[in-house]
Amino acid sequence: MTVAFERIAIIGLGLIGSSVARVVRKHGLAEHISVCARSPETRQAAMDLGLADTVFSDPEKAVADADFVLLCTPLGTYKKLAKGFASSLKPGAIVSDVGSVKESAIRDIGPFMPEGVAFVPGHPVAGTENSGPYSGFAELFKGRWTILTPPDGTDPKAVEAVTDFWVRSGSMVEIMDAAHHDLVLAITSHLPHLIAYNIVGTADDLETVTESEVIKFAAGGFRDFTRIAASDPVMWRDVFLGNRDAVLEMLGRFNEDLSALQKAIRYKDGDALEALFTRTRYIRREVIEAGQADPDEAPADAD
């Protein structure tokens, strides 16, 4: 089997970057991996874990000679990075990213890309609440979807090459308009994270219930929210800043529905509650049938 790209540059070696490096190693998807990381500890980890052939602190050096450059840093770093390394890119190189917001990625990276370099924005919808180079694993993308949002006029060959890369990494690939991606992810990922961060913050602030009680009795449902609310703070700050409008729109819908639910509880409208709780149940089955959740996952709730 041939490599997907001769030389890959991975910018940022967190959960996603280090999982990509692992999957590239495992399936032999590249001859050479260069890793760019800001901290000496991460660069050392890259060498110790065998995830890099060369390591750099300077993105311009990391991308030189690379056929495929993959940005795996928080969204807020994109503009400065792209501006910095653009002139070092090899003609014919393909640049992509893994960020959770695609319109802002296109806005921050696109304008800096030189003639002859293709930018194919991407987003593997997979992850855990852990971060850093040691948290990655090669199976992270297996059976999950990667969404590509190439702007009009992107070289179809480049889109094909990035699609091939993700498919060989175990992922399924869907092509989507960037604005629509941001709307879909606002409801399936960004709003769930916002809600989880919020409820854990609320619980932490209570005077009537102690923190120790919240922790001891977390098996009642709360613990699932603590997991999501343990996700990387900087990455998620940038997601909410980058996808502001879509998140605010989804949050508006959520709030309307929550007000109706609050009213149903206040006025003891048991029929309305039962109707909603019955309707939501089948969606779980469909998520399991679509292979996006395991029916035997750890218990979630309590009676």
Add this chain to the structure above:
Amino acid sequence: MTVAFERIAIIGLGLIGSSVARVVRKHGLAEHISVCARSPETRQAAMDLGLADTVFSDPEKAVADADFVLLCTPLGTYKKLAKGFASSLKPGAIVSDVGSVKESAIRDIGPFMPEGVAFVPGHPVAGTENSGPYSGFAELFKGRWTILTPPDGTDPKAVEAVTDFWVRSGSMVEIMDAAHHDLVLAITSHLPHLIAYNIVGTADDLETVTESEVIKFAAGGFRDFTRIAASDPVMWRDVFLGNRDAVLEMLGRFNEDLSALQKAIRYKDGDALEALFTRTRYIRREVIEAGQADPDEAPADAD
């Protein structure tokens, strides 16, 4: 090892009732189990699974001769059940329950208990999103907390016997005031369920994002909410009706915090977002350290 009780009557054979029956069998905690279930299918399942020595559709018959009667039905059934079987209880019997709201349980069951019968309200904080007699398992209570909320004047020997029963079922036991229990569970269990039901409902109602997209890209965080929102509709309807005031209080706090978070997103206050997301992260670690979550649970979120 001696039995905990000679004869146990389990009223309702859903997830919790059938898990109790399994743990009683596994550890030999009783000589005889009588099961009361409304549907012929559940009574047949009780016999097929070897979870009952005798089965009844009539609660009055099921509790006769029982040393320990455990209510495992939705909270909304308590009053009628207690009123119905009270006169059939054996002198010296202990009645308990597994419901998620304790003040309403005391209000609905307490007044009907005859002289010489002790009522020890209980709540094992454990569960899954599955229901019915086939969903139970003997390990459900292992390492989890069971909260007992005996009203003033409850026979201490009865509290001790119920404590012993849950400890021998693998659970840890905490004694708590009923009103405080209801407040603690409002934040650690009831509000998380309400929020999960709500967001799944919101996603289901969108016109801009299709249901198929919500399901395909659920690995971004949404799937954890679908699991919680798959919990038993009737049980949860009764929880929200039964713990109305505490749930509305916690929901009020949650809404205040969410408004502040919404404002931080609208005005691009990245520092406020990062500060909250950093603060919530350590709570996950504490939940794991307390043994109430597994660090290797299925991945929850995506970048």
